[in-house]
Amino acid sequence: MSIIIHPTYFSSIATFVAIAQANEVTFEVDDNFLKQTYRNRAYIYGANGKLTLNIPVIYSQKNRQKYRDVKIFNEEKWQILHWKSLLSAYKTSPFFEYYEDELHPLFHQKANYILDFNFKCFEVLSNCLQLEINSKKTETYYKTVDTKTDYRYLVQAKKEQAQNFEPYTQVFGNKHGYIDNLSILDLLFNEGPNALNYLESQTLAK
Template sequence: MNVILHPTYFPNIAHFVAIANAKHVAFEVDDNFLKQTYRNRTYIYGANGKLALNIPVIHSQKNRQKYRDVKIFNEENWQNLHWKSLLSAYRTSPFFEYYEDELQPLFEVKADYILDFNLKCFDVICDCLQLELEASKTEIFQKSIENKTDYRYLVNAKKEASHKFEPYTQVFSNKHGHIPNLSILDLLFNEGPNALNYLESQTLIRL
């Protein structure tokens, strides 16, 4: 199966179920940047429940701005904040230390563009998952896609489908229960080397 979807900030489980079960992944990089999406947001499981991590971006004064052209607002020390949040949430998880050295550099080196940073994070996660993937980037935006399963709707944080993924053990599940479809980081830190098997065994609801 060939799929098309957006590169997002540490993609959620739904994104990675689509990716792990695909033969080829095309990343949509020629669309306009929209607010309130997973392009610059991910959710983790904190001590108080679901926690959003947002990357601040510089919005153009123009009505439309290409995703590939959006810059990160690095005047805020967001990387340090996000890493501290991950430490607080997952330092007691079974596999945090296993992947810590691969992930920490992402929060130490400044990145200029949100798209480039998301793709870099994606590459690191694929290494952690030991997921070998054929991937490409779009060259023009097409509203209607042929020969690919269109999962671009998954980028919209407000119009999320009710995916029925199997629950797995989470650090704070005894406090707040299972929280579905969080960042791939949640699955990785809790399931470790079994994460890829989990992703390949799940079914995604298509809209």
């Protein structure tokens, strides 16, 4: 299966289910940036339930701007905040320490453009998951694509389609119950080397 999909910030499990089951992945990089999407947002499982990690960007809704051109607003110390949130949420998870050294640099080296940073995150995650993919990037934006399965809708954070993935053990599951389709980090820290098998066995909602 050949798919087209958005590169996003520590992508949702649904996004990685689509990627893990594809033969070829085309990343959409020629679209306009939109707020309130997974382009600069991820959801993790904190002590009080679902927690949003949001990367601040320099962006005006009035002037359309390409995703590739949007800069990160580094005046806010978002990297320190996100790393502390991950430590708080997952330090006691079975596999956090297993991947900590690979993820740590992402939160301690300055990032300038949101798209570039998302690709850097994806590269690290692929290594952690031992996921090998045949990928390329778009060169032109097309509203509709006939030659690939279009998963670009998975970028929506506010209007996302409910998934029904197989539950796995989560750190605060006894407190708040199972939360579906969080960031891939939640699956990685809780399932470790089994995460890829999990992704390959799940079915996306249609």
